[in-house]
Amino acid sequence: MAVSALNATHEAIVARYDDVDPVYGEQREHRLLGFVLFLVSDVILFSAFVFAYLYLRNSVPNWPPINKDGVQLPRFDVALATVNSVVLFGSGATMHFAMESWKKLDKAAFNMWILATIILGIGFLSGQAFEYHEAQITWAGSTMGASFFTLTGMHGFHVFVGVIYLIVLFIQANKGVYTGSKYFGLTAGTLYWHFVDVIWVALFYLFYLM
Amino acid sequence: MSVAATFTGHGHAHDHIHPEPTGFVRKYLFSLDAKVIGIQYMLTGFLFFIISGLLAEVIRVQLLVPKGALLSNDAYNGVYSLHGSGMVWMVIIPLMTGGFGNYVMPLMIGARDVAFPWLNLIAFWMFPIAGVILFSSFLIGAPDAGWTEYPPISVQGPPGTTLWCVAIFLIGISSTLTGINFMVTIVKMRAPGMTFTRMPLFIWAQFATAALNMIATTALAAALLALFLERVFSIPFYDPARGGSPLLWQHMFWFYSHPAVYIMILPAFGIVSEIYPTFARKPIFGYKMIAFSSVAIALLGFMVWAHHMFTSGMAPWLQLPFMILTMVIAVPTGIKIFSWLATLWGGKIWFTSAMLFSLGFIATFTFGGVTGIFLSAVPVDLHEHGTYFVVAHIHYVLYGGSILGLFAGIYYWWPKMTGRMMNDRLGHWHFWLTFIAFNVTFMPMHWLGLLGMPRRVATYDPQFQFFNDVASIASFVLAGSTLLLIYNMLWSFRYGPKAGPNPWGARTLEWQISSPPPYYNFKTIPAVLKNPYNFGEPLPYIGLESMAGEDGHGPDPHAPVPVHA
Numbered sequence: 001m002a003v004s005a006l007n008a009t010h011e012a013i014v015a016r017y018d019d020v021d022p023v024y025g026e027q028r029e030h031r032l033l034g035f036v037l038f039l040v041s042d043v044i045l046f047s048a049f050v051f052a053y054l055y056l057r058n059s060v061p062n063w064p065p066i067n068k069d070g071v072q073l074p075r076f077d078v079a080l081a082t083v084n085s086v087v088l089f090g091s092g093a094t095m096h097f098a099m100e101s102w103k104k105l106d107k108a109a110f111n112m113w114i115l116a117t118i119i120l121g122i123g124f125l126s127g128q129a130f131e132y133h134e135a136q137i138t139w140a141g142s143t144m145g146a147s148f149f150t151l152t153g154m155h156g157f158h159v160f161v162g163v164i165y166l167i168v169l170f171i172q173a174n175k176g177v178y179t180g181s182k183y184f185g186l187t188a189g190t191l192y193w194h195f196v197d198v199i200w201v202a203l204f205y206l207f208y209l210m
Numbered sequence: 211m212s213v214a215a216t217f218t219g220h221g222h223a224h225d226h227i228h229p230e231p232t233g234f235v236r237k238y239l240f241s242l243d244a245k246v247i248g249i250q251y252m253l254t255g256f257l258f259f260i261i262s263g264l265l266a267e268v269i270r271v272q273l274l275v276p277k278g279a280l281l282s283n284d285a286y287n288g289v290y291s292l293h294g295s296g297m298v299w300m301v302i303i304p305l306m307t308g309g310f311g312n313y314v315m316p317l318m319i320g321a322r323d324v325a326f327p328w329l330n331l332i333a334f335w336m337f338p339i340a341g342v343i344l345f346s347s348f349l350i351g352a353p354d355a356g357w358t359e360y361p362p363i364s365v366q367g368p369p370g371t372t373l374w375c376v377a378i379f380l381i382g383i384s385s386t387l388t389g390i391n392f393m394v395t396i397v398k399m400r401a402p403g404m405t406f407t408r409m410p411l412f413i414w415a416q417f418a419t420a421a422l423n424m425i426a427t428t429a430l431a432a433a434l435l436a437l438f439l440e441r442v443f444s445i446p447f448y449d450p451a452r453g454g455s456p457l458l459w460q461h462m463f464w465f466y467s468h469p470a471v472y473i474m475i476l477p478a479f480g481i482v483s484e485i486y487p488t489f490a491r492k493p494i495f496g497y498k499m500i501a502f503s504s505v506a507i508a509l510l511g512f513m514v515w516a517h518h519m520f521t522s523g524m525a526p527w528l529q530l531p532f533m534i535l536t537m538v539i540a541v542p543t544g545i546k547i548f549s550w551l552a553t554l555w556g557g558k559i560w561f562t563s564a565m566l567f568s569l570g571f572i573a574t575f576t577f578g579g580v581t582g583i584f585l586s587a588v589p590v591d592l593h594e595h596g597t598y599f600v601v602a603h604i605h606y607v608l609y610g611g612s613i614l615g616l617f618a619g620i621y622y623w624w625p626k627m628t629g630r631m632m633n634d635r636l637g638h639w640h641f642w643l644t645f646i647a648f649n650v651t652f653m654p655m656h657w658l659g660l661l662g663m664p665r666r667v668a669t670y671d672p673q674f675q676f677f678n679d680v681a682s683i684a685s686f687v688l689a690g691s692t693l694l695l696i697y698n699m700l701w702s703f704r705y706g707p708k709a710g711p712n713p714w715g716a717r718t719l720e721w722q723i724s725s726p727p728p729y730y731n732f733k734t735i736p737a738v739l740k741n742p743y744n745f746g747e748p749l750p751y752i753g754l755e756s757m758a759g760e761d762g763h764g765p766d767p768h769a770p771v772p773v774h775a
Contacts, residue, residue: 030325030394037390041428048432048462052447055458065453139445143453146445150436 028184035188039195042158046199049154050206053147060143067142074136076148078208084127085204088159091120092197095166099190102173105180114170117193121163128156148207155203158196165189230729240335242327243729247334248313249627252620254338255305260692261345262296265289267689270682276672286668288352288370292345295357295374299381300341302612303470306477307388307423308334310619311416313627315392317720318410320401320738322731325394329387336384344377356666358463361448361456365440375438382427382434385473389423392416401719403738407498408750410718410742414501415480418508422469422476426512430466433459460522464515472511474608475575476504478615479546482568485622486550487743488716489565490557494743496549503542510539520588521595529588536586540579547576562714563637567618570645574610578603581656599659605652617644617695624699625713629725630706636698643691650684717742722754 057063064073098113132149139149169189172178178186231237241247268289272280281289316324324330351368353359364371396417400409409417437459439445446452448459479500487494494500516524516532550572559565581603584590594600617640624632654677659665663674670678712721719742723732740750 026398030398033398034326034329034390034394037393037424041386041390041424044425045428045432048429048465049436052432052436052458052462055461056447056453056455059455060453068452140443143446146439146447146454150439150445 024182028182031184032187035191039191042195043199046151046154046202049147049151050202053151053206056143056147064144065142067137073142073144076208077131077134080127080131080134081204081208084124084131085200087120087127088124088197088200091117091124092194094120095190095193099186102178102183102186103180107173110173111170114166114173118163118166118170121159121166125156125159125163128152128159151203152207155196155199158199162189162193162196165192240331242323242331244312244316244324244327244330245627245727245731247330248309248311250334251304251308251312251337252310254341255301255309258296258300258341258345259305262293262301263689263692265293265296267685269293270685272668273670273678274682276670276675278669281668283668284354284368287354287356287666288348288368290666291353291356291359291374292348293357295344295353295378296341297608298357298470298474299378300337300344302474302608302616303385304337304381305616306474306612307385307392307416307419308337310477310481310616310623311388311392311419314619314623314720315413315416316395316399317626317723317727317731318413318718319396319399319404320719320732320735321395321399322735324391325399326391329391333384333387333391336380340377340380340384343373343380347371347373347377358467359437359459360463361437361440361454361459362450364437364459365448372438372441375434375441379431379434379438382431385423386427386431389420389425389427392420393424396420401735401738403752407501408738408741409501411483411494411497411500411504412477412480412718414504415476415483418504419473419476422473422508422511426466426469426473429462430470433462433466436462457519457522457524460519461515464518465512468515468518469508469511471607472507474612475615476507478571478575478612478619479504481615481619481622482550482571483546484716484718485564485568485618486553487745488622488714489560489562489568490554491560491715491745492553492557493745494549495552495555496545497741497743499545500549503545506542507539510535510542514539517586517591520591533586533588537583540583543579547572547579561638562621563632563634563641564618564621564714566638566641567614567621570641571611571614571618574606574614574645574648578606578610581606594659596664597659598655598663598665601665602652602655602659605655609648609652614644614648617641620695622714623720624702625709626720626725626727628702628706629709630702631709631713632698632702632706636694636701640691640694640698643687643694647684647688647691651681651688654678654681717745717749719751722749722751 064075066072094113094116098110098117101107101109101113137145137148139145166189169185172185231241238246241250268280269286272278272286272289278286312324312330316322347353347370349370350373351370353364353371353374354367355363355371359367359371359374396409396413436445436447440447440449440454446454448454448456450456483494483500514532514536516528517536520529520532554569581599585594585600585603621632621637624630658674658677658681661674663670709725711724713725714721719732719736719738720727722736734753736751736753738751740747742750744750
């Protein structure tokens with residue numbers, strides 16, 4: 001049994017490489033570099049708002065600040081955010097497994113992992129919606145609210161776009177758009193999802209721990 | 211036989227090309243061809259140049275008399291704000307990157323197109339839409355805080371300020387996409403053998419510019435988004451009454467806009483770096499120094515933004531490093547200028563219109579650079595900030611630098627783009643009128659600034675009237691001189707002699723193919739052995755011969771497959 005399994009894997013690996021296409025190879029390189037550069041410019045967008053947050057934060061003596069009615073604003077709820085973070089980081093792991101399954105041509109496992117990622121992504125968005133609903137500060141009420149809702153909202157928008165993207169990838173993969181050697185869309189989706197994770201690490205520290 | 215069918219067989223992506231479209235819409239309106247998109251950028255940018263230029267003339271008419279000849283104070287604020295915003299974002303940046311970058315860059319590196327033609331198409335169409343949004347803000351009350359739109363004025367400004375945010379955000383996205391596209395094209399799609407140190411200097415300039423566009427522009431996007439949110443949803447970022455900080459805008463804005471100064475000038479450096487060796491018939495002096503100084507300028511450009519804020523309030527200990535770093539930027543710029551002078555030195559100079567504009571560029575740009583050094587010194591800046599001295603400085607670097615560079619590029623590449631020559635005598639007239647009128651317009655502004663005339667005022671003290679009138683009258687001549695360029699273009703279409711592939715005897719790759727170049731640029735991708743500037747040696751390209759003397763209708767399927775490094 002073990003030998004036939006080994007043979008099957010071997011055939012799968014051969015199948016993966018026998019349709020190697022140099023045109024595709026070069027296009028893939030271009031798209032990968034282009035996508036990474038896009039992520040770099042996106043990092044600058046977040047960094048600029050993080051700078052704004054830190055600048056506004058340092059321009060008042062105490063943080064959380066006092067709002068315009070003289071009320072001391074509360075800190076953010078770390079417990080809820082921690083649960084939410086675990087959900088998002090978990091989705092990073094499942095996305096990684098989805099990609100690895102694809103590379104091993106294990107489509108069933110790929111489908112399972114990418115669906116898990118999508119569900120966890122939706123879970124994160126639901127958690128964030130709940131957090132916004134329960135929040136004791138408003139977007140327009142203070143600079144704290146302004147930077148918090150703008151930054152986490154931008155991040156949530158990225159997660160939302162990512163979830164849509166993953167659903168598209170899931171459909172495309174099952175329609176046979178990607179093969180064992182041509183799957184740049186999946187690579188880009190994975191990169192994007194991990195990027196969204198990394199941004200969250202920074203935001204989690206900046207808003208909940210700092 | 212389609213071009214695509216031939217080239218996919220070669221097995222390399224830059225041999226692969228989408229088939230040439232035939233219908234008018236796909237060929238001229240929504241083309242994927244970088245050359246067509248480049249010309250679209252140039253036409254659109256030229257239209258906005260005329261609009262923004264007319265706004266400048268409105269300013270000069272207003273300032274003919276101390277009480278203001280034409281406009282109310284509010285209307286005047288809108289006019290100069292849109293003149294500045296239009297010239298920076300709708301004219302110089304798109305023409306430098308989208309225009310000349312798209313047309314010339316793929317040809318120069320021996321590529322058939324940019325890396326992402328669809329992205330290029332999308333980025334282009336954002337540009338006219340952004341321009342229309344920007345100028346339509348006149349209809350609902352134009353933004354009135356200058357092109358820098360400092361809060362809190364911009365937060366309280368007329369409704370058009372919101373349109374300004376949208377327009378600049380849109381053109382910013384377009385710039386970012388173009389930057390990413392050009393980075394990938396230059397890094398990945400150069401002809402085999404064209405190592406980084408064999409790239410033409412225009413490509414080095416475009417590379418540094420693309421990096422700036424890609425990195426800096428999203429910082430502006432963040433600043434604009436925050437301003438938009440504050441204006442529309444009253445989210446407090448900048449309003450000090452609600453805990454915000456107007457200085458925050460200045461930091462974010464200048465973190466983009468100082469690099470943007472180099473986005474506007476680096477491609478002009480690239481253009482003149484091509485023109486000097488061609489018309490002096492000499493190898494460029496200090497190739498590597500010119501190339502690396504472009505990168506050095508791009509890097510240093512990120513570290514000097516706060517020199518715009520010396521009078522806005524900043525920690526005194528921060529002023530010194532920003533002052534020194536600003537002065538340091540003059541070093542790579544000076545390296546370029548001395549290298550260009552050494553290139554010209556001892557050459558047998560051919561005074562074409564393109565060369566005249568490039569020579570004028572050295573003079574006026576250096577002058578503007580020197581006044582920049584004045585302004586970088588904190589004690590001088592405290593005196594000059596917010597006066598006409600600053601207006602004179604930016605016009606010397608942006609008109610005397612960027613726009614003269616653009617004119618030089620138009621005269622240089624016109625035969626390549628259209629296949630016809632322009633009238634050189636008219637070009638000389640255009641140059642001399644422009645050069646003299648430019649200096650007479652903007653030179654007195656230095657004196658006005660030193661005498662204490664503030665910028666952005668609709669009325670002024672009568673003691674300043676003489677120099678204002680001199681500047682205004684000269685500016686009418688300056689505007690009129692542009693008509694000569696337009697006439698020359700029309701003349702060229704009707705009477706211009708056929709240019710042939712290489713009327714200047716230039717050595718970069720775009721001149722080695724027919725004018726205008728065919729849809730697919732190169733029949734076979736040549737291999738490159740050296741940088742292109744060694745006048746007196748044979749051309750450093752292999753594999754170009756198969757292009758000459760063929761039917762001109764498509765690549766030769768029997769031509770040898772080029773070796774790809």
